[in-house]
Amino acid sequence: MTDLVPTREHTELAAAVRNLLDRRSDSQAVRSAIEQPGGYDADLWATLCDQVGVAALAIPEEHGGAGFSLAETYVVLEELGRSLTPSPLLASVIASSALGPRDYESSARIASGAVATLAWSGVTGDIAAPVEVRWDGALHGTVSPVLNGDTAEILLVVAEHDAGTGLFLVDPTADGLRRTRLAGMDPTTGFARVELDAVAAEPISLDAAEILATTHRVGTLATAALQVGCAQRGLDMTVAYAKQREQFGRPIGSFQALKHRMADMLVRVQMSRSGAWAAVQAHVHDAPEAARLAAAAGSYCSEAAMAVAAETVQLHGGIAITWEHDAHLVLKRAQALHQLFGLPHQQRAALIS
Structure with missing residues (x-):
């Protein structure tokens, strides 16, 4: 039986x-974190993991691992979305889903905080x-962009x-591997280009179609959590501003x-929150409608986050486009997440x- 609301x-x-x-x-702290070499606060990441x-x-x-489910991870991701925190958790959740039970050592490392990522166009x-x-015994080609691809262990x-x-599975220090950090619209989300020129690799699965289908669903739901948190941040900022900003002698929130x-x-x-939570619960309990609910959540949450971010900028007026204000970070985060795991259509x- 699913939990219709968080416990x-x-x-x-x-x-x-x-x-x-x-x-x-x-x-x-967010602005300081994006200037770090990996694009996030490594000390904060260690604290979250420890x-x-x-x-x-x-x-x-x-x-x-801890033996919980994607529902608990969803809760954490929504909070990371609300605070706009740069974090490698999304990349690691996706990678651990793809890895599954097929590599105990790597799974244990991810659980302890080692940053992992999946280089896949999906x-x-x-x-x-x-x-x-x-792959012909070695890997050849390029994948771009890859979440946290430049720093993943x-x-x-x-x-x-x-x-x-x-x-x-590829050794990050392997010969022929080149990882280049990419500049993007959203400074709180790290991407890289991964180039492979005859790179040695360990096969995890040679028939990964089912693995990737499940991973795509997990990624869609994890992204939806971040989108819900991002939209909540935009709403909170806008309501607070509307109570403070006055025009014609009264707060603009009274109009x-x-x-x-x-x-x-x-x-x-x-x-967005209701739809995403229902989809996560369906996935956790392996419900027959899990795939459809995930697609519905991915579509709605993406468009909702974009719409709320746009309104956040509009209702803040001119200050929203200044670097000093966080409204533009909400918009940029929403735009970056909008590109993950398929567009709404x-x-x-x-x-x-």
């Missing part, structure tokens, strides 16, 4: 993560996106071969037209196919 344990987990992020990932165990939540105990596209890497690569599509616009923002946030196509 008390989920609420307490969210509160614990929020309390930590409020202290360690405020606006100034004190909360965020990287281990969805990994089974027999593989070195991460930044729909599941049918063409794979540009070939565990690198998984999807490649075509004569018998189908496979999943391979009926702006009340309606903020009410619409609230509806989008709440519907692709998710809708999957929903009806």
Whole structure:
């Protein structure tokens, strides 16, 4: 039976993560983190892994994890989205889903906080996106963009071969491997280009079609969590500003037209959260409608985050486009997440196919 609403344990987990992020990932800390070599605060990441165990939540105990589920990881990701915290958790969740029970050592390393990523065109596209890497005993090709691809300590690569599509583990120090960090619109989300020139690799699975389908669903739901959190941040900022900013001698939040616009923002946030939670629960409990609910959540949450981010900028007026204000970070985060795991129209196509 699914949990239609978060349990008390989920609420307490969210509160614990929020309390930590409020202290360690405020606006100034976020801006300092994006200037770090990896694009995130390594000390904060270590604290999240050591004190909360965020990287281990969805990994089974027999593989070195905490033995919880994607629902608990969803709770953490939503809080990371709300605070706009740069973090490698999304990349590691996707990689650990692809890895599954097939490599105990790598799973245990991910659970302890080692950053992992999956180099696959499906991460930044729909599941049918063409794979540009070939395996003929070694890997050849280029994947771009790859989440945290320049700093990942565990690198998984999807490649075509004569018998189908496979999943391979690559040593980040291997000869012929080149990883280049990419500049993007969103400074809080790290991407890189991964180039492979006759790179040695260990096959994890030579028939990875089912693995990738599940991973694409997990990635869609993890991204939806970040989108819900991002939209919540935009709503919170806008409501607070509308109470403070005065025009014609009264707070602008008292104007009926702006009340309606903020009410619409609230509806989008709440519907996104409900849809994403239902989809996560369906996945956790392996419900027959899990794939359809994930596609629905991926479509709605992506468009809702973009709409709320746009309204956040509009309702803040001129200050929203300044570097000093965080409104532009909300918009940039929403735009970056919008590109992951298929655009909304692709998710809708999957929903009806």
